[in-house]
Amino acid sequence: MIQEFKKIWKQYAIAMLWLLGLLWPLLGIHPDGTLSFKQTITVWLYILSGTFICFIIYIINSSGNFKFFTKPIVNTSQKLSEMVQNMPSWIWKSALLIGAVIYPILTGRYPTDVAINVLLYICLGLGLYVVAGLAGMLDLGHIAFYGVGAYTYAILNVKYGVGFWVCFPLAGLSACIAGCIVGYPTLRMRGDYLAIVTLGFGEIVRIILNNWMSLTNGPNGILGVKTIGILRPVMENGLTFEIFWVKKLEIFYYFALVLAILTIIAVTRINFSRIGRALEAIREDETAAELMGVNTFYYKLLAYAMGAVFAGFAGALFAARMKFVSPESFTFLESVMVLSMVVLGGMSSIPGIILGVIALIVLPEVFRELESYRMLVFGLTMIIMMLFRPSGLIAAKRKKMMENKS
């Protein structure tokens, strides 16, 4: 135990002093120019005593004195995970689906709203997964395609009165075209250069949306976007149809759910297909992939376009839900958020990304009570996450495809 203590007490002491040094300018320097020390010292002492307890626990644990206590826990958790792995996948899949379906009934308006957000970001995240996770292209402007999809629906709807169901595929298509336009000249670049170019593209889209007054109404945004309409049969004068506007958030939730599920299925299929394998080869070694007969440029463009399509679909749904679009929603920060979700969840596993999306959207909502410390806690959680699980919440597993074969 003393040995363990000797190993880390120095680091601990330095860290605490460092914290004191950081804390004082934040708490001790006041706007009117006066300096104080008392508050800093009290806060620091609180933190010191808190971390000291953690420190002692850590030392006892690492010298093995807690084994009698931790061993059974580790054992049972291992058994549990084995049990889960042995369970056929349809059981937990259908359980999840049922849970997702009854979710809005069980909860209120606000949680449903958050859930819709989660579902839309799942589409975005999985689209980015195809680009960044599979093909290994760092895309910092992914939100631009979300914006293109959203504005396609908003403009067509408000200016030309086109309905949602016509615009929905068009939103995907225009995002796809935008993806090809950007991808064609830029995808010859690799790595960092590509990241910068996509970053630039994301900003260009936002700035265009912001300045093209006649088309996008600039920073004021487009108001009065119609929500989704469905034809519903009415039995009054014989059989006629009437348009039913989806106004209730709960019903909207189901649309988002369907889109998210379709996206998950599509991306899973891509993942295990020939295309997925080609993209992974490109990620691993582009020249080697080329030498093995993979048309790297074509597949990179395909990945980019596919990622854009999913984002475009999500964008159309986003516009329909908000009934309002403005360039504010498609800033660089949003791109970074989506990328963080993908990285946090585990660059190359679909369940991981879904979990990452849930974490990054739900956590800020949960921490809302902490008010101004919200982002601080959020950042801290991310740092801790990356320290302890650098390969993401759920690390990628190699494919099952092989087991079926042999």
Added chain:
Amino acid sequence: MSAQPILELKNVHSGYGSIKALRDVSLKIYPGEVVAIIGANGAGKSTTLMTICGIVPLEKGDVFYNGVSVKNIAPEKLPPLGLCQVPEGRRIFPRLTVEENLILGAFYRNDKPEIQRDIEHVYSLFPVLGERNRQKGGTLSGGEQQMLAIGRALMTKPKVLLLDEPSLGLAPIIIHQIFDIIADINKNQGTTILLVEQNANLALQAATRGYVLETGQITLEDKASSLLHNPEIRKAYLGE
């Protein structure tokens, strides 16, 4: 030896921007041969192979494969034609499994049962790959990675196999193992092999003919056995 070369380089110039790596290189490789290109560091050996595959752009001259110019054919169109390279430093896909690496070699092919058979064939050539078929490529040892790289190239069913420094960074016993297999591929499958090596002794023992490349130019061309006994070569490349 048949009259028409399967692979021919005619007065090839290439390089990287202002750096001229190859100057007026002409090679002829006939079907069924093992040809070695030997030379020092920076002589342009790897560039030769990369130019054949179109990764490094050709500046002047022409490359003929089976009598047809492949100058304007994209690199990824070459494996279907039967021309495949094992690049220098192996360059396997590290985060994919051994089996996935092999499947990627057969990327342009659609005949599934045939692919499965070829995978088994590669496993019979390199039993260690069969044992580790679910292991990630990056976790293999250097020798195993080289075997995987050769196996992956074999999956394209090459008529001409370009091998870039297969002995790089490997223990002598592994090198011998790999060269045995290269000879086996040449003999039993009739694959023509163009071998680029720094280890001149080894390469010339395995080859039927050899070229010596010096600062981007071919300085000597002869039967491998005569090169092996050429006093100048022995002095320059075999350390005598």
